[in-house]
Amino acid sequence: MRISFLLHNAYGIGGTIRSTFNVAGALAARHRVEIVSVIRTVDTPSLPLHPAVRLRPLTDQRPAAEGRSTDLGHPLLERPSAHVPEAEARGTANFNALTDERIAAHLRDTDADVVIATRPGLVICLAELGREGRYLRIGQEHRLYGTHRAEIRAACDTAIARLDAHTAVSEADAATHRARLPGIPTRLTALPNAVPATGVEPSDGRARLVVAAGRLIPVKRYDLLVDAWATVAAEHPDWRLRIYGRGPQQPVLRRRIDALGLAGRITLMGAHSPIETEWAKGSIAAVTSREESFGMTIVEAMHCGVPVVATDCPHGPGEIITDGRDGLLVPPGDAGGIARGLLTLIEDGALRRTMAAAARESARAYAPERVAAAYEELFAELRSARGAPAPAVAPTRHVTGAFLPGATDPGRAAGIPLASLKGAVKALIRKPLRPVADCRVTPDGRFQLRIGPDGVHGAGLVLTLTRRGAGDGAEPVRVPLHPPAAPAGPWTAILDRAALDLPEGRWDLHVVRPSDGVRRRVLSRYAEGRGLLGLDPLPGSPFSWWIPYRTVDGHLSLRAWHRPAHAEAREIHTGDDALTVEGTLHGVLFGPGSAPRAVAAPRGRCRALSADVTVLDRGRFRFTLPYARVHAARDGRDGSATWELTLRKSPDSTVPIPLGRIIGDILDRDRTDLYPVTHGVRPYLTRTGDLAIACPTTVN
Missing domain, CATH: 3.40.50.2000 (Glycogen Phosphorylase B;)
Incomplete structure (x- = not known):
């Protein structure tokens, strides 16, 4: 047809x-x-x-x-x-x-x-x-x-x-x-929407993370989800909520998050495509809509092995979810009911795992092949009702040679065997490279690349990593690219963070064919960062961290941080009177009896600030910076003021240890980890993930 x-x-x-x-x-x-x-x-x-x-x-x-x-x-x-x-x-x-x-x-x-x-x-x-x-x-x-x-x-x-x-x-x-x-x-x-299963590795249910995704519009009722999370966070402060999407409700939700003091517990992630990699990071999905015509996000999450807590709103969720088997249905418009549903799965790991397996099974009903078959049945019934037979479908012909069917074979006309002519043509015409890769972080922190065979041709192929801005003379890093182990299997490569010493920056990946010098940038199907959740940096110095990501134009790239030492700000709390930061030190240790300091170096003519650092167990630290001292350092100057924060191992040390938030799976923390202005002071993360504080000119 x-x-x-x-x-x-x-x-x-x-x-x-x-x-x-x-x-x-x-x-x-x-x-x-x-x-x-x-x-x-x-x-x-x-x-x-x-x-x-x-x-x-x-x-x-x-x-x-x-x-x-x-x-x-x-x-x-x-x-x-x-x-x-x-x-x-x-x-x-x-x-x-x-x-x-x-x-x-x-x-x-x-x-x-x-x-x-x-x-x-x-x-x-x-x-x-x-x-x-x-x-x-x-x-x-x-x-x-x-x-x-x-x-x-x-x-x-x-x-x-x-x-x-x-x-x-x-x-x-x-x-x-x-x-x-x-x-x-x-x-x-x-006829339901078609939602395919994904090649993404499904959730293992271990991350203390709830995920929601969709347009930030009133009908989705993310305001109820934020209110429900205040209850969840009070009982389980180690769990986090991520909301993916963009839309007009974003500033409303941002204000509500800040008003409830949940800036460190809820992250507005922005839009993300493909979303499957993000579902797989969560252990629970949340859908809080006032109404849903279907609920594609529900099926997407279920395909990724994530049970869904959804409002039993008209019309879709109740037809997709079997309450208590592969997810939970809660009353619409009820923040308390949403919180109770989330807490049920947060507090019962066995139930969560059982529902996750059932969710994957239920999602198969929405596979495109099944929905397509239902459409075919509808077409046949409609044509039968008309009294018309189903139209015959001519098989599609795929022309694979250099000549169209029926054309004169020039090799035969010249007395050249066809096989010899085809071989000569192949020798002259090389297939183009169009590498498309999946990247997955393994449990031990290595990056495993699988490149589809259709777009990769030739022998001796090499994967290269090139750092942006390094200059034309910079040599790329070369990594072996292994041919398929089985027919139609993928080409593979491993990026081992213990073996590759990548300087800090953004790295683009290419496949190179040495025989003819062809070099093509690698496209990305999935950049799976689930393995980064809960992963620790390698011990010792230097500190390094990598995050794979899909660029806006669809290519696979890698963001690398590489520093002699790094202080990870795991908690940033904007209290009533002061900013408190708690974190972990990597690449270096505080010496016995040391008196480390946090130093806020100004950008501009304001005075520097410092605060005593308390060393906690297992390399953790904490310091508090009162807002009054921040304002005093302005010396009465008008306009905005900004300070960059670092740690020093001792008061007389001249070697700053960068302080920021890098560890994890989030690439651009400056866009996601946002904090409110409190008493005229706002902490924020820079483009490179380093922590800074600002006194804006105007306080809203």
């Missing part, structure tokens, strides 16, 4: 896009599948798409570039859509007269057997502009029936009645559609 999905913008990030990509890839195993994006805003999709799925845009809204035209500036972009209600058309959706024209042309000319529209505006266009009878017309609802504005709902209801089928992502919402739209001929059914 020929199947065409209509997406508004396939180049963005969102649950609808992710689910469509997943099921399209699964259907492409047996069908010709395309995704038609109404708009294109960037060069490549943000999410991975199966190579067999064709992606094509209808309007190109990228800026003009050499060799490329753009639809920006087209006069029809300023004219309203004749089909899509204004409430759906305006804003980021941006339906207009040009999208009307392009959608109509696509629906008129397509050779698809099935067209599937994925949001209200597209459902409306499919009903009004689609060719009835020429192909199956199917609409999808990825939200809930009652969440749309009245004018969108009315237009959608009219459109649904003209389609062959319309699907919701939960049976509860499908039932709502049937109750609100009685008597229409359209098949109203439920």
Whole structure:
């Protein structure tokens, strides 16, 4: 069959896009599948798409570039859509007269057997502009029936009645559609979102960490999760909560976290893709929404072996989670109930492990192959109802030679054996390198790279690490790259922190083919940092720490810290009268009877500060810096003031020991570990993870 999905913008990030990509890839195993994006805003999709799925845009809204035209500036972009209600058309959706024209042309000319529209505006266009009878017309609802504005709902209801089928992502919402739209001929059914299992190593349930992820918007009720965490933190101060995502509620949540004194217990992590590596770091997942049309984050977490505590809100969670077996359902809108659910799993490790195993099993029901099979069944039923047989699918032919089928074989014409000619061609044409790697931190702290075989070709390949900013003459670090041990297996390499002495900085990874000098930067599929949780630095000096990460453009890189000694600020507490820091020393020891000092060196004309350091057991230390002394060091000067903190082994030592927060799995602590201004003083972490304090000009 020929199947065409209509997406508004396939180049963005969102649950609808992710689910469509997943099921399209699964259907492409047996069908010709395309995704038609109404708009294109960037060069490549943000999410991975199966190579067999064709992606094509209808309007190109990228800026003009050499060799490329753009639809920006087209006069029809300023004219309203004749089909899509204004409430759906305006804003980021941006339906207009040009999208009307392009959608109509696509629906008129397509050779698809099935067209599937994925949001209200597209459902409306499919009903009004689609060719009835020429192909199956199917609409999808990825939200809930009652969440749309009245004018969108009315237009959608009219459109649904003209389609062959319309699907919701939960049976509860499908039932709502049937109750609100009685008597229409359209098949109203439920098909869940497709959520694939991941290649990420699942959680081992040991980290004292709860993870939540999603858009920071009011419906997700992260404010309740923050309030619940105040109860959890009071009973289990060694547990932490991470909330991944971005959105308009971020400043509201930040203020609430600070007001409750939870800055050191809750971290707003920002957006992260792929999110699977972060689910696998947690031992528990939390979903606190007021409503969920489905709950892709629930299934993602379950795939990663993480049991979910979720509000039993309409409609999705209760259809995904079996309460008490593979997760816990708690009352919506109840911070106390959320806290009790989290505490149940925090305090019962055996229950947590049992639920984690059950969660992985339950998540298999949402594998893209199963959802694709349900779509195929729906297609067959709809065609049968029409009295039409299912269209035959011609097998896809993959041309692997230099010549097209039916073309004259030039080797035979010249009297050259075909095998010899192919060998000569192969000798002249080398396959390009396109290394794509997974990076996993092993329990002993080594970095294990697995590079897919499809993009790596040749003999004697080498992995190199190049430090940014080191200059053209700097020699890269070379690491052996081992060929697959079995057919279709990965190439592998080990980065051993005990054997490689990497100077501090950011390192980019390349695969080099010495035979022809080809050098290609390594792309990243997963950079798994779960093994860094609870991992200790290597003993002795120098202190070093590595974190693998995926760059914004999708490459694999490594951040290295390398210092003679380092003081790790494990606790930073903003008290009523003073800043207190507690941490551990690495790479050097406090001598017997030593009197270490914390020194705050000013940036600018303010005076330096110092504080006595108390040496605790097992290399731990603590010091307190009163806010009054910080303000006194300003000497009455106006404007902001900043100090960088270090430790000294003794009052007369001139060798500073960097003080900051590096150990763990978080790359950019300056973006995540944020603390409030307290009595005009704010501690913060620099880009390199070092601890500083500031007196802002204006205190909010």
